Amino acid sequence: MNATAPPEPATGPGPGPGPLRRMCWIFPDRESTRTGATWRHYFWDLYAETAEELGLNWCRHAPDAVTVDATDPAHPVVYVDEEPVTPQDTLFITALYSLPYQSMDVFNQYALYAVLEQAGFYLPFPPQVSLIGNDKLATVLHLADSPVPPIPSIRIGTGRDVAKHHYEVALGGLTYPAIVKPAGWCGGGGINLARGPEDIRGLASLAQGGDTTLVAQPYLGDGTVDYRVYVIDGEPFAVLKRIPEPGSPVANASRGGSMEFPPVPPELAEATAYFARKLPIPFFCVDFLHDGERYWFSELEPDGVIAPDFGDPGRTLQRAITRARFTAYRNAHAKWLAGRAEPVTAPPAPPTTAPSSTTTPFTTTPFSTPPPTAPAAATPRSDPR
Numbered sequence: 170m171n172a173t174a175p176p177e178p179a180t181g182p183g184p185g186p187g188p189l190r191r192m193c194w195i196f197p198d199r200e201s202t203r204t205g206a207t208w209r210h211y212f213w214d215l216y217a218e219t220a221e222e223l224g225l226n227w228c229r230h231a232p233d234a235v236t237v238d239a240t241d242p243a244h245p246v247v248y249v250d251e252e253p254v255t256p257q258d259t260l261f262i263t264a265l266y267s268l269p270y271q272s273m274d275v276f277n278q279y280a281l282y283a284v285l286e287q288a289g290f291y292l293p294f295p296p297q298v299s300l301i302g303n304d305k306l307a308t309v310l311h312l313a314d315s316p317v318p319p320i321p322s323i324r325i326g327t328g329r330d331v332a333k334h335h336y337e338v339a340l341g342g343l344t345y346p347a348i349v350k351p352a353g354w355c356g357g358g359g360i361n362l363a364r365g366p367e368d369i370r371g372l373a374s375l376a377q378g379g380d381t382t383l384v385a386q387p388y389l390g391d392g393t394v395d396y397r398v399y400v401i402d403g404e405p406f407a408v409l410k411r412i413p414e415p416g417s418p419v420a421n422a423s424r425g426g427s428m429e430f431p432p433v434p435p436e437l438a439e440a441t442a443y444f445a446r447k448l449p450i451p452f453f454c455v456d457f458l459h460d461g462e463r464y465w466f467s468e469l470e471p472d473g474v475i476a477p478d479f480g481d482p483g484r485t486l487q488r489a490i491t492r493a494r495f496t497a498y499r500n501a502h503a504k505w506l507a508g509r510a511e512p513v514t515a516p517p518a519p520p521t522t523a524p525s526s527t528t529t530p531f532t533t534t535p536f537s538t539p540p541p542t543a544p545a546a547a548t549p550r551s552d553p554r
Contacts, residue, residue: 189502190258191226192495193249195281197266197274198231212475212491215484219491223499232277237284245288256289256509260502263292264472265299265353272379291505293498294450294471302453302471303353305384312447312466316440317457319466324352325369325383327376334370344387348418352382362388362418388418389460395426396457396464397473398437401493402500403445407486408433409476430478430486436464444469451497 194216200208213229220227230249238246247254263282265275282296294302301311306324313319323343325336349372350360359381363369369385376383395411411426413419419426437457444455454473458465475494477487 188257188506189225189260189499191228191254192220192260192262192498193254194227194229194262195232195235195278196229197278199274211477212487215477215487215491219488219495223492223495225495225499232274232281235281235285237288239288247285247288247290256291257506260291260293260498261285262472263296263299264294265303289509291502293452293501298448298450298471302469304382305350305352305468308469309466312444312469315466316443317436317464317466320386320389320458323385325373325385327373327381327383329377331373331377336373337366337369340366340369340385343385346388348386348388349383350386351376352384360419389458389465391416391418392461393418394459395467396434396437396459397470397476398433398441398455398457399452399473399475399490399494400441400444400455401452401490402497403441403449405433405438405441406493407490408437428476428478434464451501452494 217227228249234250236248236251238248249259261282263278263285265278279296279299282292282299286292286295301307306322309319309322321342323339325339345363345365347363347369348360349363349369361368361372363372363385373383392413394413397409397411399406399408407430410429410431412429413426417426437455441455444453448469450471452471454470455466456468456470456473458467475487475490477484
C-alpha cells in the first residue's frame, strides 16, 4: 500500500558561499512505506547531510507543493509549501520520474519544469535534457555519433492496436535473443529476454496494459557487465561497475547484480569529453555495457543514482561524488546568476524587472541544432555463446 508521507523538511546550518541557499528535488510523492524507507537509507538522507555540510538546505517535494502567483506575469512569485523562493536562493532538480506508479505525474512534472524555467529559475538539467535522458531511443538519437557506439535500438509503441503487430515492420534486422525493456523506466525494471518474435508479441501485449512504450535491442550475451560513469563538470569522477548474477540478463542491483568501484577504464574516460560537449550540464551519468570484447553506449541518466559502497561504513566514495555534484550545481548556479540582467526577488520586495527570457544556458545551445548524422551502427555479436 502506498503511503502519503509529509514533505521532507529542509535541512542545513545556514548561508554558504554565494546566494544559493536551497536545492529542491521535485519528486512525485507516491513511494510505498517500504520503498520510501529504502531510498532514505540508500541516498536521500545522505543527500541532506551532504547539502548541510555545504551550507545548503535540501528538500524534496511533490509537484503540487509548488504554487506560482503570476497575476503580474512580469514578476512571478513562486512558493514551495507556502514559503517564497527566488532564482537567487533556490535551484530545482527536475529529473523526470516515470515508473508505472508515477505515470499519472508525468504531465504535471513536465508542466512544472516549463513553468519554473519561464519564471527564471536555474534548472541543472532543463526539460529538454530530461526528455532526452528519459526515453532510451531519444538518447540514442541525440548521441548517435558517440565514440562508443550506441546499442542498435528499435522503439515499439504499445496501444489499442498492438494485437495487429504493426511494429513488426521494424523488427526484420533484430537478432535474437533480444533485450526488450520499457523506454522510460529505470533500475532494471521490466527488462526481459525475448528469444523470438512471439516473445516480443507477448511482452508487447503485457505492456499494452499500461501504455508502456518498449525498446528492443540485441542481447550482448551472458555475463555482460554494466559500467556507470559519473560525470561532474565534464570530467569522469568515478565509475560504478555492475556484474549480473549467473543466468540474469541484467546487472542492476535490484535484479541481484553485484557492485564495485574500479578505476575509470581509459576508453570510457576518453569518451567522456564527447558526452560533456553534447551535454554541458554540471552532473550526469553515462551507462555503458561491455560484452567481453568491446564497450557499447547504453543509457544516459541525468539524475543517476549515486550508489553506496556498503563495504565502507562511512560511504566515503558516495559522499565524495555527492559533494562534488552539489558543489558543481552551486558553482553553475552562481555562474548562471552572474550572467543574468536583473535579479528576481520574492515578497515583500518583489522584483521591478522581468526575468530574462533566457532562463538557462542549456535550453537552446546544445539542442537547437540536430545532432550530426550517425555513422553506420555496428552490430553486436548475435551469438551470446
